[in-house]
Amino acid sequence: MDPMTVPVGNYVALSSVIFFIGVAGVLTRRNPLIMLMSIELMFNAANLLFMAFARVWVHNAGHIFAFLVIMVAAAEAAIGLAIVVTVFRSAKHVDVDDVALMKG
Amino acid sequence: MIGFWILAVVMLASSIWCITATRPVYSVVALLLHFAALAAMYLTLHAEFLAVIQLIVYSGAILILFLFVIALLSSGVAPFSVGPDRLPKILIPAVGLIAVALGFITYALSRTNALVTPGAAVGTNLGVTGEAGVFGSVADFGKALFTSYLLPFEITALILMVAVIGVILLAGDRTPYVSSRKQAGENRRDMREAVLRGGE
Amino acid sequence: MHHVMGVNGYYPYLLALWLLPLAGAIVCWAFGPQLKSLAGSLGSATVGASFVATMLAWHQGTQSLGTAVGAHQVLGSWMPGFDFGLLLDPLSLLWTSIITGVGFLIHVYSIGYMKGDNAFARFFAYMNFFVFAMLTLVLSDNFIGLLVGWGLVGLASYFLIGFWFHKPSAVAAARKAFVINVAGDVGIMMAIFIIVGSVHSIGFGDAFAYAGSYGTPWLFAICLCLFIGAAAKSAQIPLHTWLPDAMEGPTPVSALIHAATMVTAGVYLVARCAPLWSQNGNAQMLVATIGGLTALVGAILGMAQWDIKRILAYSTMSQIGYMIMGVGVGAYEGGVAHFFTHAFFKAQLFLGSGIIIHALSNEQDVRRMGGLRTKMPFAFVAMGTGVLAIMGIPGFSGFFSKDQVIYGALAHGYPWLYALGIVTAGITAYYMCRMFFVTFFGTYRGDVDPSKLGIRHPELAGTPHGAAHHEDHSGTNWFLTIPVAILIIPTIFSGWLMFGGEGSPWARFFAQQFPHPALAAPGISEGATAMITLAVVLVGIAIAYVRYASAGALSGAVERLRDESIKMPGVLANAFYFDAALDVLFVRTSTILGTAFSRFVDPHLIDGAVRETAVSANWLGALVRSLQTGLLRAYALFLVFGVACFVIYYAVVAAGAH
Numbered sequence: 001m002d003p004m005t006v007p008v009g010n011y012v013a014l015s016s017v018i019f020f021i022g023v024a025g026v027l028t029r030r031n032p033l034i035m036l037m038s039i040e041l042m043f044n045a046a047n048l049l050f051m052a053f054a055r056v057w058v059h060n061a062g063h064i065f066a067f068l069v070i071m072v073a074a075a076e077a078a079i080g081l082a083i084v085v086t087v088f089r090s091a092k093h094v095d096v097d098d099v100a101l102m103k104g
Numbered sequence: 105m106i107g108f109w110i111l112a113v114v115m116l117a118s119s120i121w122c123i124t125a126t127r128p129v130y131s132v133v134a135l136l137l138h139f140a141a142l143a144a145m146y147l148t149l150h151a152e153f154l155a156v157i158q159l160i161v162y163s164g165a166i167l168i169l170f171l172f173v174i175a176l177l178s179s180g181v182a183p184f185s186v187g188p189d190r191l192p193k194i195l196i197p198a199v200g201l202i203a204v205a206l207g208f209i210t211y212a213l214s215r216t217n218a219l220v221t222p223g224a225a226v227g228t229n230l231g232v233t234g235e236a237g238v239f240g241s242v243a244d245f246g247k248a249l250f251t252s253y254l255l256p257f258e259i260t261a262l263i264l265m266v267a268v269i270g271v272i273l274l275a276g277d278r279t280p281y282v283s284s285r286k287q288a289g290e291n292r293r294d295m296r297e298a299v300l301r302g303g304e
Numbered sequence: 305m306h307h308v309m310g311v312n313g314y315y316p317y318l319l320a321l322w323l324l325p326l327a328g329a330i331v332c333w334a335f336g337p338q339l340k341s342l343a344g345s346l347g348s349a350t351v352g353a354s355f356v357a358t359m360l361a362w363h364q365g366t367q368s369l370g371t372a373v374g375a376h377q378v379l380g381s382w383m384p385g386f387d388f389g390l391l392l393d394p395l396s397l398l399w400t401s402i403i404t405g406v407g408f409l410i411h412v413y414s415i416g417y418m419k420g421d422n423a424f425a426r427f428f429a430y431m432n433f434f435v436f437a438m439l440t441l442v443l444s445d446n447f448i449g450l451l452v453g454w455g456l457v458g459l460a461s462y463f464l465i466g467f468w469f470h471k472p473s474a475v476a477a478a479r480k481a482f483v484i485n486v487a488g489d490v491g492i493m494m495a496i497f498i499i500v501g502s503v504h505s506i507g508f509g510d511a512f513a514y515a516g517s518y519g520t521p522w523l524f525a526i527c528l529c530l531f532i533g534a535a536a537k538s539a540q541i542p543l544h545t546w547l548p549d550a551m552e553g554p555t556p557v558s559a560l561i562h563a564a565t566m567v568t569a570g571v572y573l574v575a576r577c578a579p580l581w582s583q584n585g586n587a588q589m590l591v592a593t594i595g596g597l598t599a600l601v602g603a604i605l606g607m608a609q610w611d612i613k614r615i616l617a618y619s620t621m622s623q624i625g626y627m628i629m630g631v632g633v634g635a636y637e638g639g640v641a642h643f644f645t646h647a648f649f650k651a652q653l654f655l656g657s658g659i660i661i662h663a664l665s666n667e668q669d670v671r672r673m674g675g676l677r678t679k680m681p682f683a684f685v686a687m688g689t690g691v692l693a694i695m696g697i698p699g700f701s702g703f704f705s706k707d708q709v710i711y712g713a714l715a716h717g718y719p720w721l722y723a724l725g726i727v728t729a730g731i732t733a734y735y736m737c738r739m740f741f742v743t744f745f746g747t748y749r750g751d752v753d754p755s756k757l758g759i760r761h762p763e764l765a766g767t768p769h770g771a772a773h774h775e776d777h778s779g780t781n782w783f784l785t786i787p788v789a790i791l792i793i794p795t796i797f798s799g800w801l802m803f804g805g806e807g808s809p810w811a812r813f814f815a816q817q818f819p820h821p822a823l824a825a826p827g828i829s830e831g832a833t834a835m836i837t838l839a840v841v842l843v844g845i846a847i848a849y850v851r852y853a854s855a856g857a858l859s860g861a862v863e864r865l866r867d868e869s870i871k872m873p874g875v876l877a878n879a880f881y882f883d884a885a886l887d888v889l890f891v892r893t894s895t896i897l898g899t900a901f902s903r904f905v906d907p908h909l910i911d912g913a914v915r916e917t918a919v920s921a922n923w924l925g926a927l928v929r930s931l932q933t934g935l936l937r938a939y940a941l942f943l944v945f946g947v948a949c950f951v952i953y954y955a956v957v958a959a960g961a962h
Contacts, residue, residue, distance in 0.1 A: 006108045006148075014112050016209040018119050020202045025123030026940050033128050033174060035936075037135050040166065041119055044142055047158075055149045058239055063154050064253045067245075070161050071260040075267035077166050081173045082271040089275075094177055096936045103934030201941075205948050 011052035019045035032084045032096045036077060043073045107148055114141040128174050132167055139163040150240040318377045318390055321357040321400070322439050324350045329432035336425030344415035347428030351411050351435050355404035361392060362401060376445065385505035391445035394817045398640065399442040399565075399572055402647045406564045407435050409787035413655055414556040416783025417662060427467060431560070434460035438565050442572055446506040447496045450573070454492060454533065457566050458485035464561060465553040477549035484546045488536025492573075495529035498522055512579035520584065527580055527587030531594075534570030539621045540598045540628060545883050547621055551613040555658030558613060563620050563650040568643050571624065574631040575640055575818070582634060582819045592632030592713070596724045599625030601880065603731035607738065608876035610759075610869065611668050612657050615739045619694065620650060622732060626709050629721055635712025636818040641802050641810055642705035648794040649693035649702060655788045656687040660743070662784065664750065670739060671757040671865050675748040684744050686788045689795045691740045695733040695841050698834070701799030708802060711833045714826045722833075729837050733844030741852035746861045756862055758869025 018041060025038030047066045054062025088094045115138055122134035139162050146155035238244055249257055328350030332343045339346065377390040392400070411431060418427050437460050441453025459482075466478030499511050502518055518526065534540070539547035550562050561567070574581060574591060581588055602622030609615045623646050630639025660676065660683050661668055677684045693702040710725040749757065802810040828836075851857055857864060878884065931938075 005105055010108065010112075013209070014115070016206065018115060020206055021116075021119045021123060023944055024202055027937055027944065029123060030937070031128060033170060033177075034123065034125075034131050037131055037170065038123055040135065040162075041122065041138070044139070044162075048142065048145065051146055051149050051151050051154065054151065060239065060244055060248050063151055063240070063245055064248055064256075066151075066154055067157060067249070068256055068260055070157060072263060074161055074166055075263050077169065078267045079270050079274070081169055082274040085173055085176060085275045088177055099936065100934030103932060201944055201948050205951055209951070 008052055008056050011048060015045045015049040015052070018042075018048070030095050030097055032088070032094065033081075035096065036080050036084070039080075040073060040077065043069060108145070111141045111145045111148070114138075115145070129171070132170050132174070135170075136163050136167055139167070152240055153242045153245045154240075315361050315377070315392055317357040317360065318392055318443075321354045321361070321404075322390060322436070322443055324354050324357075325432045325436040325439065329429045329436060332425050332429035332432060336423075336429065339425050341415075341419075341424060343425035343428045344411070344418075347432050348408060348411035348415065350432055351404055351408045354435070354439070355401075355408045358397070358400045358404050362397060385500075385503075385507075385510070386448070387446065387505075387507055388449055389445040389507075390443045391508070392443065394813050395572070395575055395640070396442045398644065399568075400439060402644065403435060403438050403442070403565050406647055406651050406791075407431075407560055409790060410556050410560045410564075410651065410655070412783055413559075413658070413787040414554075416781045417556055417658055418554065419781075419783075423467070427464075427554070430460060430463045430467070431556075434464065434561060434566070438569070441569055445508055447492075447499060447508070447511065448506045450576075451489070451492055451496060454537065454569065455489055457561075457569065458482060458489070458537070461485070461550070461561055461566055464557040465550050467553055467557065471552070473549075474552040477546070477552040481546040481550050484536050484543050487543065488533035491529045491532030491536070495526045495533070498526050498529070508576065512577075515579045515583050523580065523584045524587055527577075527584055528590070530573060530577060530580075531570075531587070531591055534573045534591075534628070535594065536570075537573075538567050538570030538624050538628065540570070540594050540625065541601060542882060542886070544598065544602075544621055545879070545886060548609075548614050548617045548879070551611070551617050555613070555654060555661060558617070559651045559654035559658070562617065563654050564647040567620060567624055568627065568647070571627045571631055571639060571643050574628065575636050578631070578636055578818050581632075582821070588632055588634060589718075590632075592629050592718055592721055595625045595628030595630075595632050596713075596721045596728075597625070598622065599629060599728045600724055600731070601625075603728045603735065605876065605879055606735040607731065608872055610671055612660070612670050612673075612739065612743065613654075613668055615670070615735065616650070616653055616657060619653075619732065619736065622728065623650070623694070626706060626725065626728075629725065630709035630712055633713045633716040633718050633721065634819075634821070635709060635716060637802075637811060637814050638705065638708030638712040640814070642702075642709050644801075645693065645701035645705040645798050648791060648798055649690045649700075652788065652791045652795045653687060653690040653694070655784075655791065656683050656690060659683045659686075659784050659788065662781075667750065669759060670742045671759060671869070672750050672752070672754065673743045673748070674746045674750075674861065675744070677744040679748065682785060682788075686792060687740065687744075689792050691736045693795050693799075694736055695845070696729055696837060697841070698838065700796055701794065703834075704799035704802040707830070707834050707837065710837060711830045714828060714833070715823050717824075726833075726837055726840050730840035730844040733841040734848045737845050737848035738852055741848060742865070745853045746858040749862065749865075752862055756866060758866035 022038040022041035022045065025041065026035050029035055029038070047069055050062040050066040050069070054060060054066075084094075087099060091098065118134045118138040118141065122131045122138065125131040125134060139158060143155040143158045143163075146152075146158060328347050332339065332347055336343060376392070379388040379390065381387045411428070414427065414431065418424055421427065434457060437453050437456030439453075441450055441457060444450045444453060462478045462482040465481055466475050468474050496506065498518075500506060502522065503510050503514050505511065515523070532543075536543040547562060547567070551558055553562075581591070599622045602618045602620075602625055606615055606618035606622065609618060623642070627639045627642045627646070630636070630642055632639075660673065660680060663680060663683075664673070667673070689700070693700040696703045696706045706725075706729065710722060710729070713719075713725055714722040802808050851864075875881070931942075
């Protein structure tokens, strides 16, 4: 196999940047769907890191774990969307700031 | 190397577009682009199976699900309009935190580049693509998944089943199932009226 | 079992002697309404039984004079060093005899005096309780038992002074007595603290055995604190103001408590702690001086009183001053001897005055008496013997004991107190004869208009009995007369026990009890002292005779009495302004302090502290509650903040350590 020409630090940097872009999306946007998509961004950033280090050590445990992450992310996205649908089915605006019943 | 940089730029741009898009459908499209670039990057990392899985599951299933939900929630009047921001000040500390974290990551990276020495472990897994034992191949992945990591795989199946049940319980239709031709006729009448109404 | 001052005998009836009056008190308290008039007999019987037990012990005790005699009974032990017990040595035996003997006679007298009173049984319950408390005081072998008895007699005094509690002046007097007594209790407590701190024991034996090891300042402090208690209980200056007001109680109470027994508790205390006092000359000087001053002041104030019981109250104060002076200078036998004789003649005087008061329907002002020599001859004779004894006429009991005190002052090196004692003896003679002459000589003035006699508030004269009291003065009340008649004998003859100097029965009885330091022979002999005292007394009698009993005085009695009442100097009428001084010093300051506390400290500091605790808890809660915005994104922010902390930690601290 050809040696890894891209230093692994690049992947680490890219992964972390995408992760924190996702964090910014979660904190900033008020649309629950966008928030869930930002969470997916975070998942994928982590996956990228797994794959990079799997390549570094030439071991497929990273692949396995990334696969499991994808599965769990699918399940979580499904349930999250179901919750969003339930809460905002009859709402006028889809704004997550309106769901503040736990105040106080 | 070039490939990495191009893909990295695409990924960054699409992720930024995703979180800043005005309409949710634009965010979905941006995310789709992001996932495509990510799959390409997986390919550069010799992870063919995972690249395809990424495309099929993530962009093919999850993003479609997002689109369905957007469609469902669009039935209201201007559902995704932006109301008064009740937490305007969150931007400042949020950005600050992110900046700080990014800074620390970069700082940590600059100090630990000697931690990982890539490329030294060139093992015996090299071979023609398609054979078991080739790193990143389907056979290699499948063999690992069904032998060493069988339990997590089964549990993942369980998790998916639980997710399905949960979704049905949360958002499912609550009306009882009436199995009769009369009910079927009524169902058809309801659907016709809904379509006619939808056209107004 | 440690031997308290060498006494380790056993007397089987000691516990019975101590506890019988308590049993009587409890029965009278509990079954008062059922007992009705039987309570009187019951109360007298219990005290009489205690007296019999005491006499039996006396018989045992006097069998072997010259050795340390008595009995010791251990009651229990709380901690090492805190052993409680009863001690019957010559000193406590003497006090017990007086308490139970004179007490028994006064109980019998009370059956007659309090007849018809609504709260007859309650009276005897209180009287028995007092006897029990006083016995606790004198029979304890440790300071804490003494303190318990001390407090309980104060309580009994409060009960009995305020016995007719529907009378506001009685209640006020009871409260005044109790408060001043409590001040004394604090003094004794302080002394006990110092003693326990030094010796780690409360027993008399231990405290006195280490008398030399306290160090002079601590020893003086102990003696000072003990004397504060003694001064409060025995009505010495400046804590004497409660005693004249204590005459609001019934006359038997005045006789028993405020003449014969309770007020002598201070004398008992000083005599008991003789080993402590004899080590410290400053303490002795303090005690003796206060005693002498009290004797003088009491006598001077006795000259200015018109209420027969108040005259006797100031005379009590003065005579106790003599006793305190006696034990203060170190003449312990003399002071104790004067207690012994004083108990008899003062009880005699009070009970006799009670007969007069009872017969005159509660009239106590001597200005409205007069000429009772022919109307009430028995009272005349009884009070006559008492007056002769108190003046110290040779042959009567007071002569021997007072002489011992005065001569003792000179022998122990206090010549000014010697002179003071002689002068006071003269003044005593004057005012006692004044009382005697105004009451018994001349013509009866009960029908004269009170304002002509100089009485300003006639409605305040006399003390009403409880409601539903039927006055029945026809016929002789044997309960009143027999105890008084019995008391005539010791009033006259009890002094002869002290006759004979070192060889007298009295001296031999107390040979082992008190320290006897070697004394230089004073310039004036004892016989010469007796002569000088007698001369001064005769001068006093002569002056009183001229003013009140001569032919000229008797004919113009009403005008003379009115003149004297109007021209009484304010200083004397207000008792040297002691009451006013104490009021300003203590009562006003306490009131101001209390008001300040209730206006400022209580609502702002104490309530404020509690309130602020609640307020700050609320504020803290509100602060934390403000984090619970309910907004999803805020919670997400906190999550991210936590993650950032973790990342920083692992990036800097954990990784940087390598």
